[in-house]
Amino acid sequence: MFKLGLRTVLSHRLRFALSLTAVVLGVAFVAGSLIFADTFSTAIRRNFAATTADVVVTPVSGLGGSAANLGDNNAKPPTLTADLATQIQNLPGVAATDPSLLLGGLQLLDKAGKPIDTYGVPTFGASWPRYAETATFQLVSGAPPWGNQQIALDSRTAKRTGYEVGDQVRVVTPTGTITARISGTITPGTSGLAAGAPLIAFDGASAQLLLLGEQGWTSIGVALKPDQDRDAVIQRIRELGGPGVHVRTGAQVTEDSETALDQAFGGMSAVLLLFAAIALFVSSFLIVNTFSMLVAQRSRELALLRAIGASRRQVTRTVLAEAIVIGLIGSTLGLLFGAGVAGVLQATFAELDLDVPTGSLQIGPGTIITSYVVGIGVTCAAAWPAARRAGRMSPVAAMRQEIALPPKAARTRVVFGLLLIGMAAVSYTSTIAARGLPAAVLIGLGGAMGLTGVVLAGPLIGRYAVQLLTLPFGRSTPALLGARNAQRNPRRTAATASALMISLALVSGLGVLAASAEASVDQGVREAIGTSDVLVSGDEGAPMSGKVAGIVAAVDGVAGVGRARAMTGQVDGQQIRVTGVDPAVLNGPIVTKVEQGSLDGLAGGSVVVTRPLARQFSLTPGKTITVVTESGRHNLKVATVIAANRQLNGVVVSLDTFGRIGGAGTDSVLYVDLDEGVTMEQVQQPLLQALADYPSVQVRDQVAYAEAERGPIDLMRNVVLMLLALAILIAVLGIVNTLALSVVERTREIGLLRAVGMERGQLRRMVQIESVTIALLGALLGAGLGVLFGSAIQTVMSEDGMAVRDIPELQILASVLIAAVVGVLAAAWPARRAARLDVLRAIGTE
Known part of the structure; x- marks a missing residue:
């Protein structure tokens, strides 16, 4: 049965390629996210491997744990005194202590006098270390800085800005702006969030003066004498410093630094994985459609297998074997493409000077296993309903007609879908009066429930919606036949439209939230800022x-x-x-x-x-x-x-x-x-x-200030829409796939239409109307649901920074029109293929 499934895949290369594309795209995004995260994490650990002292002492922050103020807000960082460093130096087992200062919030000006663009990464200032054993950076060229007229600059930033040793630079510090000479270049920092970020080093006294405006240190590195009991020394330091200090080993500092970086940059991997999941979810509709149509087209072939003695289980295994082959090859290609995705992300970071730290791509066993589990698992899960129906098929019935979903199963599916829609409506009405983030989360869950319900009840909704959507095309023969084709299998039409519906629902919902957030910022600034010019x-x-x-x-x-x-x-x-x-x-x-x-x-x-x-x-x-x-x-x-x-x-x-x-x-x-x-x-x-x-x-002025306040919202919306474009691409491939397979399925019918006088142009128009109808069905349902639940989230968040509801009508209308254009483009190849079929061969097709 596995050999038969493999031969079937190889004998239908077009169907194989169309099915494979969805799996490859979905797996590539998952694999790319995991590879990028593993590469980043491995490079961090390699960077930290030779850093920090034997023991590190830091002040305890009132916000919990070790102090982590990096100068990115207006809080004074907790500091340690030089006296404490001297006292620790005198403890038994301590070889040397190195008090140091590290703070963010600096700005380096380029040769034109403008701040260098760090793309959101803070520029850090540090004091020069006393000992190499406790240093978090090393001298690369030149000499250490001395006095407040000299600095050392990390080599990566120096290369990017064109500065060299001996050049004069201007630096904006928390206490003022200075002009200093670059005395030397250093390696990027390897401590916490400062790892790889732009780094400017001063001598110890100048660092305190320019960064703090007073004396104090943010950490004390401790080097131990040989063969000392580290735990005993740590206990002595804790007794000396009391509850106001946090004492950690170098390994603990490394671990905490990695955690801090994960918190700062790990969200990006989480976002990529989230949209990878969306892409896979949308891909599953394509795969379900594909295998449903494959089974329908091969009904006679499968019936013959049953007639010559194949059991139900063997027939089911044949269809699943095809899914395994597609999943296996798709996972392999997806893993390779995923490495390319990770490489593009890394190259983008390098171009932005954010390749911190850097390293070769890491493809670990976990990524490989996950890629194959996801690819094969999703494909087999999507193919299972069709495989199960093929196994239950009656040989005589299969020789007469194509496989259709049993009426009882279809009714159960629709009823369950309507039940979910009703539950979503109840959730919506009961939550809309609440306020705050918890209510928004509940509405989001209700929205997911409503989308699922519409997907399940799609055949019922699509049966009537298609009639309305085809009215503008008139009563011509191509229009009537195109509408009839879309209505012929409402379940397949609904499944194809559902992929686009989910993508457009996300786009429309996020569009409403982004536009409402921008309008709320504008109104908030206007209302909050009174007399200030x-x-x-x-x-x-x-x-x-x-x-x-x-x-x-x-x-x-x-x-x-x-x-x-x-x-x-x-x-x-x-x-x-x-x-x-x-x-x-x-x-x-x-x-x-x-x-x-x-x-x-x-x-x-x-x-x-x-x-x-x-x-x-x-x-x-x-x-x-x-x-x-x-x-x-x-x-x-x-x-x-x-x-x-x-x-x-x-x-x-x-x-x-x-x-x-x-x-x-x-x-x-x-x-x-x-x-x-x-x-x-x-x-x-x-x-x-x-x-x-x-x-x-x-x-x-107030207008420009409000525009600047909207900047992060605009950036977030653009990033999200770019990621969602992948899901829309897969939805478009779903329409192409469905139409292409539909043309194959209706080869004999198309031949008969040509034989009775239908012209090629009319045939192309028929396929285009079917495609546009499917695209509009998905777009209108998605846009409507997205606006509904986006507006609901805005309502419950009205007292949490989103007081104004703004529905971007032009953006949503453009999305629907683009969907119609996509329908026309998606039909181009299948329509051309249908129009070029040889009439006699098409009529003779079984």
Whole structure:
């Protein structure tokens, strides 16, 4: 039976190629994601293999674990003192200690005076190590830096920017902008999130002055004397440092660093795998259709097998053997293409200077096994219903007609589909009144249930929908025959349309969410920013030096400057944003709607909370909220509850309180009021000239500020739509596949049509109408469901940053029109093949 299945595959090369394509694409995306993740992880471990000291001491963060503040928000990082390093040096078993400083938030300017583009990766500043044994980077060329007029730059960044040893460069640090000479080049860093990122090194004293503005170290590397009991030394250090220090071995630091990198970059692999799963799910419809049609076309062949003594089980095995062959070859090719996908991702990272760390592609046993399990498993699972029906087929019935789904099974399928649609509707109506992320998750699950229900009930829906969709094509013979062909097997038509429906549902739903998020940002900025004519902020939300506000205030035409600072905090284990403002900022520059209490308490050390946070933690004026920051736990009294506010999300405190609970002296946004009669155009150039030492600082009006706030949303939407394009491609292949096999199935019928006078052009039009009908059915169902559930998610998230619903009608209409065009293009090859069939041979086909 396996040999028979293999011979059947080889004798129908076209059907084999069409079925194979879906498997290859699905497996390639899965394999590519796994190979890229394994390559990245292996390179990280290789990079970490020779790093860190025997023991590493770091300060404990109030947010839990070892301090990990990297300068990407406005919190002061916990630090250790030089005295502690000296005390550890004097402990028995300790050979040497090396206090060091590592912080993010720097910017290197290129030769044109513009910040180099790091594509979202922070630029780090580090102190020069005392000992090679504890260093996380090494000197490549030149000499170590000395004084605040010298730096060392990692060799990768130096090569990309064209800088060499001896060149003068400008660097923006958290405390100001300096001009320094490159004294040497170093290897990229190999510590935590700084591994492979742009790295600038200073001597120890200069690093503290420029990065912190005060004395302190973020870690102490400890080298042990030979043959020392490491655990005993660690215990002595813990007793000396007390609960404020975290003591780890070099191996533990490596493991924690890998975990930190997984958290930072692992999400990308998860997204790729998610869309790989979507691609496989869509591919399964193509494979199910293919095998259903193959069994239908081979009904007489299979019936003859039964007639000459083949058992039901043997017939089933024959069909499954074909699936195994297709799955095996598809998995092999998919694995090879997956390596190509991973190579393209790696090359993209290298082009963006994000190949950190780098290494050869790693194709591990787990990836190989997963690829074959996925490819063969999905193919066999998709082929199983057709194989089972083939085994149950009556030889006499099969010789008379094609296989069809038994009426009872068809009714059960439709009833179950309608039941799922009803459950999705109940879930929708019961959840729509709720609010927050949990409600959005429930609606998402309801949407998946509804999509599944529509897929199962597709034959019933498609039977009537096809009649309506073919009305615009008129009552010509090609139109009537095209409609009849689409209606002939409603289950197959619905399955083909379902692949496109799922893809368009995702595209439309995400389109509604992205457009609503952008509209909400615009409205939030308009409503939250009142009297401010100009907003000054760092590029991509980076903190600005505290000196910037004074520079802006000194420019002619500026009436006043309001500061806002923000850092990450926690309330009851949940991450929140803590914002520090001048109290006067809430009376004009930022518009607030007080719902409970008064803003007067802000200056006295109390806090303001937004309504979503107050509702979540049952907060009212007079109650105490415990806010955890890098510096520890802080009990603060609630003075006011305000409506949800785009600029103030979470807990709001005065600038004095912000500094007291661990906030740094860098600003997030400056709200600038101008003198009466002065316009933005009049002060923009003087402001930019005054801020020449801070080229990354952006000076914008409200419209430009809102546009910049929408940037991450636009990027996310574009990435998601690019990934979903793969699923749409597979859906298009499904239409091509169905039509091509349908032409093969109807070869004799097409020959008869040509014999009675149908012209080739009419035949092509008939196939095109069938294709367009299938494409429109899937597109309209998908667009409608996507808009419905996207709108529902927006509704429940209306108080969590998505207050405005915006349905992108043009985008959705364009999707439907593109689907119609896709239907025409998908029919081109099958229609051409049908039109070129030899009439006599077609009529003689059995």
